[in-house]
Amino acid sequence: MDMKNYDAEEVVAVIGRDRYVREFRDVVTFEECCRACPNYGKRWGCPPFDHDTLQDLLPYEKVMIIGVKVTPHDQKMPMEQVYDLMRPELTRLNSRLLELEKEKGGLAFGFVGKCERCGKTPCARVEGRPCRHPDVVRPSLEAYGFNVSETAGKLLGIDMVWSRDLTVPKYLTLVCGLFFNGEDPNW
Numbered sequence: 001m002d003m004k005n006y007d008a009e010e011v012v013a014v015i016g017r018d019r020y021v022r023e024f025r026d027v028v029t030f031e032e033c034c035r036a037c038p039n040y041g042k043r044w045g046c047p048p049f050d051h052d053t054l055q056d057l058l059p060y061e062k063v064m065i066i067g068v069k070v071t072p073h074d075q076k077m078p079m080e081q082v083y084d085l086m087r088p089e090l091t092r093l094n095s096r097l098l099e100l101e102k103e104k105g106g107l108a109f110g111f112v113g114k115c116e117r118c119g120k121t122p123c124a125r126v127e128g129r130p131c132r133h134p135d136v137v138r139p140s141l142e143a144y145g146f147n148v149s150e151t152a153g154k155l156l157g158i159d160m161v162w163s164r165d166l167t168v169p170k171y172l173t174l175v176c177g178l179f180f181n182g183e184d185p186n187w
């Protein structure tokens, strides 16, 4: 029996790394937004980073951007349930990204928000220790200074919408990516 309580629509685009960095990256502005978040400096996938993050992107020629529009069946769902609603999509996208990262020798970018990998145990970063699961934890495009709202709108044709009250917006948008070289991966 299908228990899915949402519809998912996926859009994929490939763009050259130079153009993506030039037109969609603004580290100063987005680091400012990240500073306001309680996870700032407290999770390994979040800024600040100890190096110039642009250097991590330079070995790659292209980036594949994947966007998923998640429309909850219950349009009155409280915002606090959103993470549970999206978990199956987040798991599916993360596992495919890591698979492709390995296959292509690329660099994957996941999602903003709390890293749940360590459960109730506080992130190792809080104690100044390395991530316990570096094989699966990836930063988000936002954390590396990319404008995800413009990425979704201009590259994927998805206008991101936000909640105006305590219930879910009409749909939620997940955006992730993979920097890579060579032929476009088969997402």
Ligand code: SF4
Binding pocket: 043, 044, 045, 115, 116, 117, 118, 122, 123, 124, 125, 130, 131, 132, 133, 134, 137
């Ligand atoms: S896996 Fe654990 S240690 Fe690594 S970023 Fe997530 S919470 Fe922190």
